[in-house]
Amino acid sequence: LFWPALEAHFSAGVGPSELRHRVGWFNLSWSTGDFVGAVTGGVLYSVAGLLVTRTGETYFQVLPFLVTGALVLAIVVLALVALPEVPGRRSWRDGEDPEVPRSPARGGHASLGVFWTMALVANFAAVAFRAVLINVFPDFGKDVLGYSGIEWGVLYAMTPLARTAMFWFWQRHRGWTYRARYLFGFQGLLPLAAIILIFNSNYGLFLVAFAMVGVGISKTYFASIYYG
Secondary structure (H helix, E strand, O other): OHHHHHHHHHOOOOOHHHHHHHHHHHHHHHHHHHHHHHHHHHHHHHHHHHHHHHHOOHHHHHHHHHHHHHHHHHHHHHHHHHOOOOOOOOOHHHHHHHHOOOOHHHOOOOOHHHHHHHHHHHHHHHHHHHHHHHHOHHHHHHHOOOOOHHHHHHHHHHHHHHHHHHHHHHHHOOOOOOOHHHHHHHHOHHHHHHHHHHOOOOHHHHHHHHHHHHHHHHHHHHHHHHHO
């Protein structure tokens, strides 16, 4: 329900350049929030644990969830109050469209169906990889490697930090559209990161691996919305 409506909203009557710009701002927004949330969550988790240890009151364990819930409610209210109107159907960026690679609908030779399928398959790989990092690696980092909440928060934040930086790049550069080597090349960072995660126990190298994941999935997320 969410993605089709979002794609229709972004692409309403505009060309590739304006679409790339809109998708870029959307991705920068949520990815920045993901980065800030990861660091904040790690800090809140450590503070809650410290309060429980010093006071002996276990109810402090819910502190991260209460703070997060309050922030979510504030964001919902803000979104409902300040939700923008449907964007204009034309933009000055549409004048750049003759310079960018075109889909078949715009007189190009690339097969949009092929790229849409590529982005769909890549989504499975990227989402599965990120799910492992979020749902499996935290327990491993805590129970086996002994990471604190702050250490884990900073580690996880490397993925959205690198992803956000790459979203900024994809928004401002048009040469990657309808070119398979960009999609497959950056997806190739995921198995390389997996090798580092499997055969390593150094925190610094983990930071590098998590950043590589962010770079790899940035292309997937951006391309899947753009081609979709």
